[in-house]
Amino acid sequence: MKNPIIVLIREDLRIHDHPALYAACQEGNVIPLYILDEESNIGEAKKWWLHRNIEAYQHSLQSINGRLWLDKGNVEKVLSKWVKNTNAKAVYWNRTYDPDIYQRDRSMAEDLSSQGIQVKTFEGTLLLPPWKIKKDDGTPYKVYSAYYRSLRKEEIPKPLPALKRMEVPHLQDDGMALNDLDLLPTIPWYHIMESIWDPGEEAAFKRMNSFLTKRLEDYSEGRDFPGKGLYSTLSPYLALGVISVRRIYHTLLDTENRPIEPFIKQLIWREFSYSVLLHYPESPTRPLNEKFSEFHWQSDEEGWEKWTKGKTGYPIVDAGMRELWATGFMHNRVRMIVASFLTKHLLIPWQRGAEWFLDTLIDADLANNSMGWQWVAGSGFDAAPYFRIFNPTLQSEKFDEEGIYIRMWVPELSQLPDRYIHKPSDAPEDVLKKAKLTLGADYPYPVVDHKAARKRALAHYEEIK
Numbered sequence: 001m002k003n004p005i006i007v008l009i010r011e012d013l014r015i016h017d018h019p020a021l022y023a024a025c026q027e028g029n030v031i032p033l034y035i036l037d038e039e040s041n042i043g044e045a046k047k048w049w050l051h052r053n054i055e056a057y058q059h060s061l062q063s064i065n066g067r068l069w070l071d072k073g074n075v076e077k078v079l080s081k082w083v084k085n086t087n088a089k090a091v092y093w094n095r096t097y098d099p100d101i102y103q104r105d106r107s108m109a110e111d112l113s114s115q116g117i118q119v120k121t122f123e124g125t126l127l128l129p130p131w132k133i134k135k136d137d138g139t140p141y142k143v144y145s146a147y148y149r150s151l152r153k154e155e156i157p158k159p160l161p162a163l164k165r166m167e168v169p170h171l172q173d174d175g176m177a178l179n180d181l182d183l184l185p186t187i188p189w190y191h192i193m194e195s196i197w198d199p200g201e202e203a204a205f206k207r208m209n210s211f212l213t214k215r216l217e218d219y220s221e222g223r224d225f226p227g228k229g230l231y232s233t234l235s236p237y238l239a240l241g242v243i244s245v246r247r248i249y250h251t252l253l254d255t256e257n258r259p260i261e262p263f264i265k266q267l268i269w270r271e272f273s274y275s276v277l278l279h280y281p282e283s284p285t286r287p288l289n290e291k292f293s294e295f296h297w298q299s300d301e302e303g304w305e306k307w308t309k310g311k312t313g314y315p316i317v318d319a320g321m322r323e324l325w326a327t328g329f330m331h332n333r334v335r336m337i338v339a340s341f342l343t344k345h346l347l348i349p350w351q352r353g354a355e356w357f358l359d360t361l362i363d364a365d366l367a368n369n370s371m372g373w374q375w376v377a378g379s380g381f382d383a384a385p386y387f388r389i390f391n392p393t394l395q396s397e398k399f400d401e402e403g404i405y406i407r408m409w410v411p412e413l414s415q416l417p418d419r420y421i422h423k424p425s426d427a428p429e430d431v432l433k434k435a436k437l438t439l440g441a442d443y444p445y446p447v448v449d450h451k452a453a454r455k456r457a458l459a460h461y462e463e464i465k
């Protein structure tokens with residue numbers, strides 16, 4: 001047996017446009033190896049999604065004569081065991097940019113190289129490596145629009161074709177079985193997610209194509225309206241690299257006379273998030289704007305409980321939190337509304353909300369999530385100013401005028417007329433009775449009064465201004 005090349009598979013569960021796998025397959029025998037890092041804390045929802053996508057990936061690889069070996073533990077130690085046992089001559093991987101993993105990978109690369117094992121790393125996560133787009137003075141961008149303009153001028157490498165066939169060695173060690181990774185919870189709470197999200201590359205391509213053929217034209221106007229379903233829902237696939245962002249980008253560029261720019265702008269927000277994460281690795285936990293370190297957050301346990309359970313008494317917030325719990329996903333505008341509610345109406349630190357999201361989103365992505373939370377909380381680069389406090393009722397009236405989204409996720413309000421669906425506590429008794437709704441029993445009163453909460457938030461902001 002010729003010495004094989006190990007390809008470390010991580011958040012790149014695909015056979016198309018997989019630079020590390022593609023390069024290794026040009027050179028001979030390949031061992032695609034997924035090591036579940038026992039030190040990483042993947043959220044519970046994403047674990048379910050990971051399980052399903054590893055399963056789908058195993059089938060994809062089998063269909064091209066390949067296979068996926070699985071293992072778990074401390075990645076450096078487990079990899080070193082596989083290198084030794086298989087006499088591997090090289091290890092290739094696509095880079096990922098979670099700061100801890102990125103640092104670990106760098107030292108792992110040095111270590112392997114010092115033992116004579118060739119290491120090659122590739123860009124498989126982003127359009128361009130996150131250090132590529134910098135200001136003329138060499139410093140990273142802090143303003144999105146300038147970053148966008150600069151990236152848009154760059155030539156983005158074309159995606160690689162899907163692998164057609166690969167050669168894998170016969171190994172004595174079969175690795176672990178997927179179930180031994182223990183990614184699925186013992187209580188199967190994920191049945192709604194199962195019914196919504198199909199794993200695997202074929203499903204990802206289907207979603208992309210359906211979005212491009214049916215919704216791209218209306219995306220710019222409609223993306224902010226959660227009841228219209230005009231967004232792509234590609235983030236769960238991007239989060240595990242089931243589809244590559246270069247594939248999406250070039251498919252857009254190849255479509256003629258279509259309004260592609262609004263969607264490209266969103267893909268570039270993702271690039272910007274990764275650039276911020278790489279250059280400011282503390283950003284998942286520390287405010288980028290230092291003055292927010294002094295902010296007096298509260299520990300409102302009752303508010304927290306109501307927020308996480310979707311029982312705040314603000315229907316749009318509750319709809320979002322229930323959508324998240326049931327589906328592992330939440331519409332972008334609603335993410336902004338619930339995040340604003342937590343940080344400004346309840347004064348609960350954004351880091352706690354960010355952690356909740358990472359645990360419950362199947363598209364949990366450290367870069368996008370940290371950027372999203374810091375943006376809403378006002379402490380990020382190019383963020384919404386803190387004093388601009390969303391009024392959840394007005395947001396709801398504007399973006400879910402007929403209450404389509406609210407009725408879907410807060411069914412106890414479904415009989416209310418549109419006029420009161422955004423704020424049931426304003427409805428007169430006879431309207432409530434007709435809608436078969438008893439406030440305080442079927443649906444909670446608002447956990448805070450908007451005006452009072454706004455005043456309190458601004459007073460806290462005054463202290464650090």
Ligand SMILES: Cc1cc2nc3c(=O)[nH]c(=O)nc-3n(C[C@H](O)[C@H](O)[C@H](O)COP(=O)(O)OP(=O)(O)OC[C@H]3O[C@@H](n4cnc5c(N)ncnc54)[C@H](O)[C@@H]3O)c2cc1C
Pocket residue numbers: 223231232233234235236238239266267268269270273330331332333335336339357361363364365366368369370371372373376
């Ligand atoms: C508080 C908060 C937390 C968030 N946490 C995450 C997260 O953990 N994971 C995640 O992928 N996104 C996160 N986002 C960004 C955004 O909400 C999602 O990417 C988007 O809702 C995914 O749905 P979609 O694929 O239908 O998006 P589309 O509107 O179809 O956009 C296409 C793609 O562009 C990228 N994109 C869109 N909006 C943003 C954005 N604001 N920032 C960065 N990239 C974007 C995503 O990759 C998305 O899949 C967060 C936003 C906020 C406000």
